[in-house]
Amino acid sequence: MNKINTVAVVGGTHGNEFSGIYLLRKWKKNAQLISRSSFATQMVFANPKAHEENKRYIDCDLNRQFLLADLDDQDLANYEQSRAKAINNQLGPKGNAKTDLIIDLHNTTSNMGPSLILLQSDDFNRKMGAYVKSCMPSAVVVFEDQVPVEEHFFLSSISPNGVIVEIGPQPQSVIRQDVLDWMEEMTRHILDYIELHNTNALPQLPASYEAFKYTETLKLPEDENGERAGMVHKNIQDNDFKPLHSGDPIFTLFDGKEVCWEGDYEAYPHFINEAAYYDNNLAMSLGRKLLIEL
Amino acid sequence: MNKINTVAVVGGTHGNEFSGIYLLRKWKKNAQLISRSSFATQMVFANPKAHEENKRYIDCDLNRQFLLADLDDQDLANYEQSRAKAINNQLGPKGNAKTDLIIDLHNTTSNMGPSLILLQSDDFNRKMGAYVKSCMPSAVVVFEDQVPVEEHFFLSSISPNGVIVEIGPQPQSVIRQDVLDWMEEMTRHILDYIELHNTNALPQLPASYEAFKYTETLKLPEDENGERAGMVHKNIQDNDFKPLHSGDPIFTLFDGKEVCWEGDYEAYPHFINEAAYYDNNLAMSLGRKLLIEL
Numbered sequence: 001m002n003k004i005n006t007v008a009v010v011g012g013t014h015g016n017e018f019s020g021i022y023l024l025r026k027w028k029k030n031a032q033l034i035s036r037s038s039f040a041t042q043m044v045f046a047n048p049k050a051h052e053e054n055k056r057y058i059d060c061d062l063n064r065q066f067l068l069a070d071l072d073d074q075d076l077a078n079y080e081q082s083r084a085k086a087i088n089n090q091l092g093p094k095g096n097a098k099t100d101l102i103i104d105l106h107n108t109t110s111n112m113g114p115s116l117i118l119l120q121s122d123d124f125n126r127k128m129g130a131y132v133k134s135c136m137p138s139a140v141v142v143f144e145d146q147v148p149v150e151e152h153f154f155l156s157s158i159s160p161n162g163v164i165v166e167i168g169p170q171p172q173s174v175i176r177q178d179v180l181d182w183m184e185e186m187t188r189h190i191l192d193y194i195e196l197h198n199t200n201a202l203p204q205l206p207a208s209y210e211a212f213k214y215t216e217t218l219k220l221p222e223d224e225n226g227e228r229a230g231m232v233h234k235n236i237q238d239n240d241f242k243p244l245h246s247g248d249p250i251f252t253l254f255d256g257k258e259v260c261w262e263g264d265y266e267a268y269p270h271f272i273n274e275a276a277y278y279d280n281n282l283a284m285s286l287g288r289k290l291l292i293e294l
Numbered sequence: 295m296n297k298i299n300t301v302a303v304v305g306g307t308h309g310n311e312f313s314g315i316y317l318l319r320k321w322k323k324n325a326q327l328i329s330r331s332s333f334a335t336q337m338v339f340a341n342p343k344a345h346e347e348n349k350r351y352i353d354c355d356l357n358r359q360f361l362l363a364d365l366d367d368q369d370l371a372n373y374e375q376s377r378a379k380a381i382n383n384q385l386g387p388k389g390n391a392k393t394d395l396i397i398d399l400h401n402t403t404s405n406m407g408p409s410l411i412l413l414q415s416d417d418f419n420r421k422m423g424a425y426v427k428s429c430m431p432s433a434v435v436v437f438e439d440q441v442p443v444e445e446h447f448f449l450s451s452i453s454p455n456g457v458i459v460e461i462g463p464q465p466q467s468v469i470r471q472d473v474l475d476w477m478e479e480m481t482r483h484i485l486d487y488i489e490l491h492n493t494n495a496l497p498q499l500p501a502s503y504e505a506f507k508y509t510e511t512l513k514l515p516e517d518e519n520g521e522r523a524g525m526v527h528k529n530i531q532d533n534d535f536k537p538l539h540s541g542d543p544i545f546t547l548f549d550g551k552e553v554c555w556e557g558d559y560e561a562y563p564h565f566i567n568e569a570a571y572y573d574n575n576l577a578m579s580l581g582r583k584l585l586i587e588l
Contacts, residue, residue, distance in 0.1 A: 022525075026548055109465040171403040171465035173569045177528035177546050231316075234471040252471050254320055275467045 001124040004100045004161070004194045007041045008091050009034055009187065011105045013063050013155050014276070015050025016172040019183045020105030020165075026184075036191055038198035039100075046087060046104075046155060049079060054173055056276055063104070067153045068094055084155075092158040095150060101161040103190055104154070105183060108168035109275040110284075111238040114182040115140045116190075117164035119149045119157060124197065126292050128163070130205040131193040136185060140241055141211040142166075142270065142287060163190065169238075172275055205294055212241065212268050212287040220283045221251050221259060229253055232273040232283055240270045244286070251283070295418040298394045298455070298488045301335045302385050303328055303481065305399045307357050307449050308570070309344025310466040313477045314399030314459075320478075330485055332492035333394075340381060340398075340449060343373060348467055350570055357398075361447045362388055378449075386452040389444060395455040397484055398448070399477060402462035403569040404578075405532040408476040409434045410484075411458035413443045413451060418491065420586050422457070424499040425487040430479060434535055435505040436460075436564065436581060457484065463532075466569055499588055506535065506562050506581040514577045515545050515553060523547055526567045526577055534564045538580070545577070 009027070011020025024043050027034050034041050050057050058079040065084035070076055071094060091099040116132055118125045121143050129141035149157050156162030165186050170179045196202045221230035230253035236244070244250065244267045251259040261267070267286040271277065274284075303321070305314025318337050321328050328335045344351050352373040359378035364370055365388060385393040402409075410426055412419045415437050423435035443451050450456030459480050464473045490496045515524035524547035530538070538544065538561040545553040555561070561580040565571065568578075 022548065109468060169465075171463075171569045172467070173572060174403060174567055175525040176531055176567065177525050178531065180525070181528070231469045231471050231474070234475070237470055237472065254316065273468055273470065275465045278467060 001122070001197070003198045004039050006099045006101075007039050007191070007194060008044055008099045008102045008159070009041060009105070010044045010046050010102060010155060012048065012051050013046040013104055014056045014061075014106065015047050015052070016054055016056050017105075017107035017170075018173065018175045019107050019167060019170065019180045021045070021051055022175055022180060023105065023184055023187070034187070034191060036195040038195050041191070044087065044090065047080065047083060056172070061276075063106075063155050064153045066094065066155055066157050068150065070153070087155065088158055094158045097159045099159045101163070101194065102156040102159040103187060104156040104162070104164050105187070106164055106166045107170045107179065108166055108271060109171055110240050110270065110272045111169045112166060112240045112270055113138055113140055113168070114186050115142055115166040115270070116186060117142045117144055117166050119144055119152055119154065119162050119164075121145045121292075124161065125163075126294060127197075127202065127205060128190065128193050129211060129292060130209050130294055131196070131202070132186060132189045133209050134206060135189045135192075138182075139186060141209070141292070142214065143211060144214045146214055165190070208291050208293045211290055211292045212270070213290050215265075215267065215286050215288055217285050218250070218283045220278075220281045221253055222281065228281060230259065233258065236269060236272055236284070238272070240272050241268050243267070243289075244269055295416070295491070297492045298333050300393045300395075301333055301485070301488060302338055302393045302396045302453070303335060303399070304338045304340050304396060304449060306342065306345050307340040307398055308350045308355075308400065309341050309346070310348055310350050311399075311401035311464075312467065312469045313401050313461060313464065313474045315339065315345055316469055316474060317399065317478055317481070328481070328485060330489040332489050335485070338381065338384065341374065341377060350466070355570075357400075357449050358447045360388065360449055360451050362444065364447070381449065382452055388452045391453045393453045395457070395488065396450040396453045397481060398450040398456070398458050399481070400458055400460045401464045401466075401473065402460055402565060403465055404534050404564065404566045405463045406460060406534045406564055407432055407434055407462070408480050409436055409460040409564070410480060411436045411438055411460050413438055413446055413448065413456050413458075415439045415586075418455065419457075420588060421491075421496065421499060422484065422487050423505055423586060424503050424588055425490070425496070426480060426483045427503050428500060429483045429486075432476075433480060435503070435586070436508065437505060438508045440508055459484070502585050502587045505584055505586045506564070507584050509559075509561065509580050509582055511579050512544070512577045514572075514575045515547055516575065522575060524553065527552065530563060530566055530578070532566070534566050535562050537561070537583075538563055
């Protein structure tokens with residue numbers, strides 16, 4: 001892994017996830033907080049118009065617009081599709097990006113605590129997870145490496161190294177101090193890690209650590225007309241990253257019946273009952289727990 | 295207090311507070327759940343257009359449009375102002391209402407648990423609070439009786455007896471089962487109370503109970519340009535209905551400084567960091583604790 005020369009810290013990719021937006025305001029006044037000696041850091045406010053309207057997005061989810069084919073398709077021209085092209089021009093272009101690493105700051109309404117989502121599991125990222133967890137024991141590391149980085153549709157996939165800082169629980173359009181503090185701390189550790197990597201000064205890291213790997217997404221129950229017919233079971237609510245076994249109740253239908261999970265592995269739900277996922281009637285993501293060895 | 299002959303159960307006054315909206319759907323299929331022998335119950339979906347757009351409101355907050363002067367002002371004609379007039383026609387008119395009691399169902403992002411907000415403290419309401427608390431020990435009773443009912447701007451002030459069922463914490467645009475269950479249970483106890491009142495069958499109630507009385511609303515800190523300059527202190531977050539004393543930190547400024555509360559009474563914050571209050575840069579409501587004696 002070569003030296004990281006250019007880093008972008010991105011906030012407000014979703015206009016109603018306030019922590020990153022308010023941290024950008026703070027860092028604009030105190031740029032030294034996110035500066036390090038061995039690389040250049042820039043800040044990007046990704047979706048200012050959605051924030052002005054206090055919404056996740058104006059026309060479509062900005063953080064789903066970064067497939068290479070979509071960036072190349074000039075007919076995709078609504079507000080977020082246009083912002084995606086502008087940001088790709090500023091930080092990319094994807095595939096040959098001038099930015100080596102993007103840190104994209106997000107909030108979730110789910111009880112995920114301070115989570116670091118890594119889009120690939122190479123040595124650099126595995127060590128980043130180890131470093132962040134060693135500095136911040138409450139941190140959770142999730143690998144969404146089910147496809148190569150360049151096949152992801154996330155903003156942070158513009159750069160060859162992209163990470164998502166995902167902190168919750170925080171309702172949309174709210175600033176919680178605990179969540180803001182976690183986001184600032186995790187971002188600081190990531191920047192420190194890059195600096196230590198660049199200067200060959202990494203401390204001894206633990207030989208292994210616990211992490212999660214995305215497996216699948218579950219939908220909310222629907223009736224025969226496609227109407228929402230149930231909700232996340234109260235036993236699951238807020239239990240992000242707690243184990244789920246076959247036969248455990250997972251949904252409660254509005255008529256009172258319970259639906260049990262029938263999977264054949266020990267699953268770890270996360271993004272449980274995330275508000276933004278209702279648009280697509282999604283209930284949660286599932287993952288497997290794994291031991292990352294360095 | 296005379297017999298209650300007509301009750302309206304209202305949901306969706308705010309389009310992104312989902313519990314009441316989903317309970318209305320359930321009760322439309324099972325009207326017997328909210329029917330009692332001694333009075334007629336009707337259901338009202340107050341702001342369907344805001345719900346379609348997954349927003350609190352289209353043009354302005356519907357639950358602030360029920361002052362008598364505003365209902366009479368035909369120049370107030372945006373969507374919610376028009377809905378207010380239509381609902382006043384359906385359930386009122388305020389001052390001479392055909393509906394004896396309105397139960398308006400709300401969610402908050404604040405950690406208020408199952409709260410019953412009463413707009414007056416007459417014998418009927420004081421006993422309602424006692425009955426609900428005796429059936430549901432986790433319930434909190436708040437009197438917002440700082441003005442007479444007819445001077446309130448809330449929807450439920452159309453009727454001479456109006457109550458607000460306010461349940462949280464629930465992010466906007468989410469259905470939590472625990473919150474839905476609390477709302478259904480509290481509504482059931484209120485309807486049972488009315489039935490018992492009407493039939494002179496009230497059980498022995500406790501001689502006294504703890505409740506809260508609204509005193510004032512605090513704003514989020516602003517700088518000299520009127521920009522938001524801070525957030526609710528992490529010590530206060532989620533501590534709705536816990537005591538606050540002079541000198542306790544209440545806000546954290548974005549530059550890290552703490553702001554302490556300087557009031558001269560033991561205050562009980564609620565609606566702490568409610569998402570919807572950011573529109574007006576409000577941080578929380580304060581109340582006093584009081585003992586209600588029957």
